[in-house]
Amino acid sequence: MARPYDAIIIGGGHNGLICAATLARAGRRVLVLERRHVLGGAAVSEEVFEGFTFSVCSYVVSLLRPWIIRDLDLARHGLRILPLDCSFSPLPDGRSLARWGDPERTRREIAAFSPADAEVYGEYGRTMMQMGRIVKPLIDAPAPRPTSLNPARLVEILGHARRLQALPRSLRTRFLQMMTMSAADFLDLWFESDVLKAPMSVSGIIGTYQGVRSPGTAYVLLHHYMGEIDGAFRAWGLAQGGTGAVSLAIAAAARAAGCEIRTEAPVERVLVRGGTARGVVLAGGEELYARTVVSGVDPRLTFLGLVGAEHLPAELCERMRHFKLRGSSGKVNLALDHLPEFTSRPGIGPHMHGDVAIAPSIEYLERAFDDAKYGEPSRRPYINVVIPSLSDPSVAPPGKHVMSCFVQYAPYHVNGGAETWPERRAAFGDTVLETLEEYMPGLTSAVLHRQVLTPWDLEQEFGLSEGNIFHGELSLDQLAFLRPAPGWAHYQTPVAGLWMCASGTHPGGGLMGAPGALAARAMLAEGSL
Amino acid sequence: MNAPTRERFDCVVIGSGINGLAAAATLARAERRVLVLEASEQLGGTAAGEEFHPGYRTVGVHHDAALLRPLVTRSLDLERHGLVLRRSPAPTVLAGGDGARLVLHADADRTREEIAAHSRRDAESYGAWRAQLGRFRPIVERLLDAPPSDPFEADFAELGTLAKTGLALRLLGGRDMTEFLRILPMSLADWLGGWFETDLLAAGIAAGGLEGTWMGPRSEGSVFTWFAHEQSRGPEAVGGPAAVARALLAAARASGVECRTEAEVRRVCVEDGGVRGVELAGGQHLACGAVAAACGPRRALLDLLPPTALEPRHADAAGSIRCRGGIAKLDVALSGPLELAGHGGPAVERVCTAEGLEALERAFDALKYRRASERPWLDVRVPSHADPTLAPDGHHVLSILVHNAPADLAGGWDDERRAELTGRALDTLTAHAPTLPERVVATRCTTPDQLAERHRLDGGHLYQAERALDQALFLRPNADCGRYATPVGGLFLCGSGSHPPGPASGAAGLLAARAMLAARQG
Numbered sequence A: 001m002a003r004p005y006d007a008i009i010i011g012g013g014h015n016g017l018i019c020a021a022t023l024a025r026a027g028r029r030v031l032v033l034e035r036r037h038v039l040g041g042a043a044v045s046e047e048v049f050e051g052f053t054f055s056v057c058s059y060v061v062s063l064l065r066p067w068i069i070r071d072l073d074l075a076r077h078g079l080r081i082l083p084l085d086c087s088f089s090p091l092p093d094g095r096s097l098a099r100w101g102d103p104e105r106t107r108r109e110i111a112a113f114s115p116a117d118a119e120v121y122g123e124y125g126r127t128m129m130q131m132g133r134i135v136k137p138l139i140d141a142p143a144p145r146p147t148s149l150n151p152a153r154l155v156e157i158l159g160h161a162r163r164l165q166a167l168p169r170s171l172r173t174r175f176l177q178m179m180t181m182s183a184a185d186f187l188d189l190w191f192e193s194d195v196l197k198a199p200m201s202v203s204g205i206i207g208t209y210q211g212v213r214s215p216g217t218a219y220v221l222l223h224h225y226m227g228e229i230d231g232a233f234r235a236w237g238l239a240q241g242g243t244g245a246v247s248l249a250i251a252a253a254a255r256a257a258g259c260e261i262r263t264e265a266p267v268e269r270v271l272v273r274g275g276t277a278r279g280v281v282l283a284g285g286e287e288l289y290a291r292t293v294v295s296g297v298d299p300r301l302t303f304l305g306l307v308g309a310e311h312l313p314a315e316l317c318e319r320m321r322h323f324k325l326r327g328s329s330g331k332v333n334l335a336l337d338h339l340p341e342f343t344s345r346p347g348i349g350p351h352m353h354g355d356v357a358i359a360p361s362i363e364y365l366e367r368a369f370d371d372a373k374y375g376e377p378s379r380r381p382y383i384n385v386v387i388p389s390l391s392d393p394s395v396a397p398p399g400k401h402v403m404s405c406f407v408q409y410a411p412y413h414v415n416g417g418a419e420t421w422p423e424r425r426a427a428f429g430d431t432v433l434e435t436l437e438e439y440m441p442g443l444t445s446a447v448l449h450r451q452v453l454t455p456w457d458l459e460q461e462f463g464l465s466e467g468n469i470f471h472g473e474l475s476l477d478q479l480a481f482l483r484p485a486p487g488w489a490h491y492q493t494p495v496a497g498l499w500m501c502a503s504g505t506h507p508g509g510g511l512m513g514a515p516g517a518l519a520a521r522a523m524l525a526e527g528s529l
Numbered sequence B: 001m002n003a004p005t006r007e008r009f010d011c012v013v014i015g016s017g018i019n020g021l022a023a024a025a026t027l028a029r030a031e032r033r034v035l036v037l038e039a040s041e042q043l044g045g046t047a048a049g050e051e052f053h054p055g056y057r058t059v060g061v062h063h064d065a066a067l068l069r070p071l072v073t074r075s076l077d078l079e080r081h082g083l084v085l086r087r088s089p090a091p092t093v094l095a096g097g098d099g100a101r102l103v104l105h106a107d108a109d110r111t112r113e114e115i116a117a118h119s120r121r122d123a124e125s126y127g128a129w130r131a132q133l134g135r136f137r138p139i140v141e142r143l144l145d146a147p148p149s150d151p152f153e154a155d156f157a158e159l160g161t162l163a164k165t166g167l168a169l170r171l172l173g174g175r176d177m178t179e180f181l182r183i184l185p186m187s188l189a190d191w192l193g194g195w196f197e198t199d200l201l202a203a204g205i206a207a208g209g210l211e212g213t214w215m216g217p218r219s220e221g222s223v224f225t226w227f228a229h230e231q232s233r234g235p236e237a238v239g240g241p242a243a244v245a246r247a248l249l250a251a252a253r254a255s256g257v258e259c260r261t262e263a264e265v266r267r268v269c270v271e272d273g274g275v276r277g278v279e280l281a282g283g284q285h286l287a288c289g290a291v292a293a294a295c296g297p298r299r300a301l302l303d304l305l306p307p308t309a310l311e312p313r314h315a316d317a318a319g320s321i322r323c324r325g326g327i328a329k330l331d332v333a334l335s336g337p338l339e340l341a342g343h344g345g346p347a348v349e350r351v352c353t354a355e356g357l358e359a360l361e362r363a364f365d366a367l368k369y370r371r372a373s374e375r376p377w378l379d380v381r382v383p384s385h386a387d388p389t390l391a392p393d394g395h396h397v398l399s400i401l402v403h404n405a406p407a408d409l410a411g412g413w414d415d416e417r418r419a420e421l422t423g424r425a426l427d428t429l430t431a432h433a434p435t436l437p438e439r440v441v442a443t444r445c446t447t448p449d450q451l452a453e454r455h456r457l458d459g460g461h462l463y464q465a466e467r468a469l470d471q472a473l474f475l476r477p478n479a480d481c482g483r484y485a486t487p488v489g490g491l492f493l494c495g496s497g498s499h500p501p502g503p504a505s506g507a508a509g510l511l512a513a514r515a516m517l518a519a520r521q522g
């Protein structure tokens, strides 16, 4: 029998890799097992069509914790972030709004729709930033434990409370509103123009099965606002070489610390003996042993798929069956012969270098959700477009382009059953192109190749249960000490020696890295490793 | 301005609804000289019964009289003032599609039997579900019956109260406590969907939690409003809301409260940041040291105060209080009882036609697009069984809440569209009660725009302010006025727009009055 590893990490997503790198740098003998032929999970770059490299799933880097970038020295391992300077929203009536890095320029753009909104826009940004500062310590540390009677834990909670208390009352009120309101209602507190509110509201619904009018979505606005790169709030960026470059830089850091990584090594199950995880069994039957097994896949797959109900308390299994995943997003990646213009703002200008939101009004977004609520893909979806080849020529042949379209809603539980998605795939791709064509005539004829990913594909190909991009909805009942389940929100599981480290744990999904790093720290602190 | 008359009161209460009267009675019992001013010609606010067709009366705009808090009944001795409570309320018939029926009884065992006919599994879950609710209830009631405190600004005494609530929560045990915290922000569909597979049952349970909200069962946070509504339920007043209003009025008068009708307050007069009196629509000026506004908070803060009384930030915050009315009231006069097809047994007093969670959700969807629901669901009461004086012998009245109809209907409301809504509602009910059409003597449909106008309800909203997590507890109706006091010295809010949210509990009035007394401004 081979010498057991200190830790085996299931899944080479960015969280699994960060966890591995952190453990390896602490001197542990670590093995990462990735099912696919490439690393990165949902943060992956692949040359899907010759010469065209897609950020197949995740497409913008904004949430990645700066301390992780520093701790793992990712810049030295090849990570380059190219900032996105503009958020552009074209309208069907030929008008458009662009919000720029330059506040003055943004103010002028907004003033064309509403002078009042232009005035408060800056104030809104500052408020969100202040609120980001309140939440930051919560996402950079393990979840609070409200039921603990341990004085140290109570002090922790009081610490969070005190930060809130230190705020001026008006800001505290805003904070409480943000935690409970819908994105649309919350923005109504500030703004009047739909043209502004609609594209702002969408960050509240990304990855959720909620609409912009659903209470609870305002919180997610902040989740996305917290994006910071090298300390700058509200910074968006693209990774040079595609999002997979982030994962590859982390993998390089892990390898440099002695971590072993195997791809095309699907784990079939976790070996549990006597209530303790001893290792894993690969699909071919190979058994690998470790003192600690760490799951970098989502909680439902971990517990019900890889561990098995027989090793778990019935209550946790029940919770996992009801864990809200229900993916709602799809992705369409296009290889373009040339880049058509937007009718509403002709020319291949700087407005195309940022992200483009097809979100013309709150009602448009709400209708998109209503379709999904009753089991149909949105007839007119919200689409978030980026064109990475404009900033990073390495991803497409000269003169050609790649266009990444994140699409909502595409409900996993589509009428007829999720397994009918393959038959609906082409129609889904067509809807996206038809929608974009209304703003960017000539797009369809510029398409050389297209890759259409439905939530079903995200599950089959990337192992995301129900196609949920965050390994579980970011709703209040699934956050902090409730993520993924009450009692198991601190990376440990009921199986001794089995830990969790991915997006289904606190503080949640997105290309953030915090779950992986916090899990590794918890394991090291616990001392068994 | 008119010369001030010699009349002087310690406190003027604006509005004579359940909460206004509860506040007035509480203040008067503490020896304050109190005057209630009511704009309309009768007392009782939305709880005042009226004749809507010759010989047929309503029990009030609203019809559920099981939401009066026992705290109010006890504190104001309402039973001594004529209130009769019935401890086991009438069962609710859930009328589903294709003639499906399920009766919810107050008695859990009987309900379980009913459910078992639909699903054995649900019948079992129901027991466990009720047991859990029973454990949560004391905490919810504790919250409903106490003035809300802002944990971040609590003084020593309030911290004590908060600590007690925290302790009660903790004493539930780690598992129940976590479960309670987990479900509160959830959606009813997710929460109930986790317990029950029978859609009709889930919808019937969910329905009450949606009243006075701008939510469907899939909206997160609807569990919270459900708790605030359903767990405030207690014994039911015989004679409906109107009887509650009568008892409150008797209690108030017994303590020396004076009430005037057709006395609309036009202005709350403010000097040096403090209340000095009120001015009536007729121009009369009344001096007083404090005003308790039981009318809606928006009206009180934005319409009745002089424009300069509030700093812009407070005025903004008042303007942001959401109160989008979404329910219409339909009163129906019948020549006989309401008979449900396939339903034997005693006379039907309550029917809910929410067929399933999706039906509730679709009805709500319409609101978002400023439409009335194509297929509304109905909360139907037949108050004339308990109180036969409401209709001629053998005849009956139906009181129906029609979900949903927006106050701001696209294109506006007119008689034609009201008739259309009435038609849809009656069609829905006729599907379950085929004899209905031949028994209809008269109907009166009151849409939210009319509720706003006739009953002076802000936004035509039932509860003066929407029920939602962000408009709850010390944030109700907003953070400036979350504990009854407003930024203007001596002006307090005491209507259903304050905590506890919504239903005619009387507790908002009572707690506001206590806050006034504590602030020595009553």
Ligand SMILES: Cc1cc2nc3c(=O)[nH]c(=O)nc-3n(C[C@H](O)[C@H](O)[C@H](O)COP(=O)(O)OP(=O)(O)OC[C@H]3O[C@@H](n4cnc5c(N)ncnc54)[C@H](O)[C@@H]3O)c2cc1C
Pocket (backbone or CB within 6 Å): A010, A011, A012, A013, A014, A015, A016, A033, A034, A035, A036, A039, A040, A041, A042, A043, A056, A057, A058, A059, A060, A061, A062, A063, A265, A266, A267, A268, A296, A297, A298, A329, A330, A331, A406, A458, A461, A462, A463, A464, A468, A469, A470, A471, A501, A502, A503, A504, A509, A510, A511, A512
């Ligand atoms: C279409 C899409 C767009 C997105 N856009 C953005 C964005 O723009 N910005 C952003 O911040 N976030 C975005 N996200 C979310 C973000 O990408 C994810 O939340 C995050 O990448 C998840 O990382 P993870 O390490 O927790 O898990 P994953 O990336 O899911 O990693 C899990 C890994 O485990 C592997 N695996 C599964 N089963 C097994 C097995 N049995 N054995 C071995 N390995 C296995 C998988 O192949 C995968 O590599 C997007 C996600 C998607 C799907």
Ligand SMILES: Cc1cc2nc3c(=O)[nH]c(=O)nc-3n(C[C@H](O)[C@H](O)[C@H](O)COP(=O)(O)OP(=O)(O)OC[C@H]3O[C@@H](n4cnc5c(N)ncnc54)[C@H](O)[C@@H]3O)c2cc1C
Pocket (backbone or CB within 6 Å): B014, B015, B016, B017, B018, B019, B020, B021, B037, B038, B039, B040, B044, B045, B046, B047, B061, B062, B063, B064, B065, B067, B068, B263, B264, B265, B266, B294, B295, B296, B299, B327, B328, B329, B401, B451, B455, B456, B457, B461, B462, B463, B494, B495, B496, B497, B502, B503, B504, B505
């Ligand atoms: C259609 C409908 C159905 C409802 N259903 C239920 C139900 O089933 N169960 C339940 O418990 N609750 C129900 N409610 C809610 C219930 O009616 C209220 O929560 C409760 O009656 C509120 O009492 P209140 O004293 O706070 O205010 P209200 O009853 O609204 O009284 C406010 C009073 O103030 C008066 N007023 C306003 N402005 C002025 C002014 N400027 N000067 C003088 N007077 C003024 C108004 O005329 C009114 O009489 C319903 C409400 C409606 C409209």
